[in-house]
Amino acid sequence: MNLPTEIRYRRYEDWTEDEKNKIAENKTKSPWLTSYHLEPKTGLLNDPNGFSYFNGKFQLFYQNWPFGAAHGLKQWVHTESSDLVHFKETGVTLEPDHVNDSHGAYSGSAYEIDGKLFLFYTGNVRDDNWIRDPLQVGAWMDQDGHIEKCDKVLIQQPDDVTEHFRDPQIFNYQGQFYAIVGAQNHDKQGFIKLYKATNNDVHNWKFVGNLEFGGTGSEYMIECPNLVFVDGHPVLLYSPQGLDKSELNYDNIYPNTYKICQAFDTHAAKLLEASPIYNLDYGFEAYATQAFNAPDGKVYAISWIGLPDIDYPTDQYDYQGAMSLVKELSIRDGKLYQYPVSAMKDLRLEAKALSNRSSSQNTYELEVTVPADDKSQLILFSDEQLNGLTITIDTTQGQILVDRSSAGQQYAVDFGNTRQCDIDKAETKLNIFVDKSIFEIFVNDGEKVFTGRVFPSQDQSGIYIKEGQISGSYFELRV
Numbered sequence: 001m002n003l004p005t006e007i008r009y010r011r012y013e014d015w016t017e018d019e020k021n022k023i024a025e026n027k028t029k030s031p032w033l034t035s036y037h038l039e040p041k042t043g044l045l046n047d048p049n050g051f052s053y054f055n056g057k058f059q060l061f062y063q064n065w066p067f068g069a070a071h072g073l074k075q076w077v078h079t080e081s082s083d084l085v086h087f088k089e090t091g092v093t094l095e096p097d098h099v100n101d102s103h104g105a106y107s108g109s110a111y112e113i114d115g116k117l118f119l120f121y122t123g124n125v126r127d128d129n130w131i132r133d134p135l136q137v138g139a140w141m142d143q144d145g146h147i148e149k150c151d152k153v154l155i156q157q158p159d160d161v162t163e164h165f166r167d168p169q170i171f172n173y174q175g176q177f178y179a180i181v182g183a184q185n186h187d188k189q190g191f192i193k194l195y196k197a198t199n200n201d202v203h204n205w206k207f208v209g210n211l212e213f214g215g216t217g218s219e220y221m222i223e224c225p226n227l228v229f230v231d232g233h234p235v236l237l238y239s240p241q242g243l244d245k246s247e248l249n250y251d252n253i254y255p256n257t258y259k260i261c262q263a264f265d266t267h268a269a270k271l272l273e274a275s276p277i278y279n280l281d282y283g284f285e286a287y288a289t290q291a292f293n294a295p296d297g298k299v300y301a302i303s304w305i306g307l308p309d310i311d312y313p314t315d316q317y318d319y320q321g322a323m324s325l326v327k328e329l330s331i332r333d334g335k336l337y338q339y340p341v342s343a344m345k346d347l348r349l350e351a352k353a354l355s356n357r358s359s360s361q362n363t364y365e366l367e368v369t370v371p372a373d374d375k376s377q378l379i380l381f382s383d384e385q386l387n388g389l390t391i392t393i394d395t396t397q398g399q400i401l402v403d404r405s406s407a408g409q410q411y412a413v414d415f416g417n418t419r420q421c422d423i424d425k426a427e428t429k430l431n432i433f434v435d436k437s438i439f440e441i442f443v444n445d446g447e448k449v450f451t452g453r454v455f456p457s458q459d460q461s462g463i464y465i466k467e468g469q470i471s472g473s474y475f476e477l478r479v
Ligand code: FRU
Pocket: 046, 047, 063, 074, 106, 107, 108, 122, 166, 167, 223, 224, 288, 308
């Protein structure tokens, strides 16, 4: 939603209780509130931040402007989880209340160090002429959720970058702390800077080099770079704004992408033998995915189900955005797989055979198979006239097509109503999670993923098999 700058950057303390209550109350009127996905308590949710493990629990923050469905003065909102399925807000926030983050506590990451959680983030600072000074800053959160900000700026804006310099990710590689930061150069090309903590002290960062990862610089900015180590391979996840479509086919306003590499040369700031660039998600919205190497040896990822610069039907209720399910990353046959954490299975109620249903609660999982040499068509969020989200799985042609042109309230139509991906011309398995106004489709155990939203009317909760041999199970989910 487009709101004037004065409203979006109004100080938090200037909002009255009455105004805040109205915003909170308006959200409760939405017919699209989700059941098992994390949504903002109020206002807009965007990037996942500080996804980590600390104090015996998984930690996740989200970027938030609490006063409506717009990108304003951002804070981090803290949640915790034991199972990576249920996330609970703790009431802790990282607010833009310091000279070094006066115009927003922008995205960043977290890592446990000596019994405290270190938060590494971007302080968005603007002067009276609205000139931005992007600062990489830090804070410590203790076990009681008390947050103390570091007064020192940890990384200043280097000479070779514009005001677009943000989203530090701290990671530990072979016992040494490193950080990568998204940047734009003066030729308006996106790139990534690599830093190293001197003597492993996260208050002192030394520039190592501009990370070589086989990028061409066709994007104008790289947001939220994220390096994880999956089954022995460095995997770079990133959000390249303005990426040339000759480099990668995508339809969303900005893509969320990845490369699988073979090794990380820390001295040369180089990811070796980087694969081509791939879409992380083939759906309508998934952005700023953040992943981390957890102490249990697994790699967990979570995405913002939303995109920058898009209006959503929920805006009328003063909120926007949701988090995806947590996906475990793995590499099989050289390909990246993303699959919901196993605890998601605990939400399943009794299995029923997939069959037409004129109504559901729009809170279910389908686990279905389409045989080879078949073309199946499934309609979800469907009304009696079969208007809904149409998923066509064509194992003869080797393609999946998701069409939301007749599904619920239309939005973002300038970016097209269909999304597709290629699959092997073979039997294909799908796990489809539906949650009121969200769908997440995992193809062949997470080889390809489609994430997106649908804003159905009340009579749009049916499931129909329009054609084909598709079969499998329907699980209502416990919420
Ligand atoms: C990505 C992003 C980040 C930034 C944050 C601000 O969606 O633009 O680059 O830190 O959102 O909310």
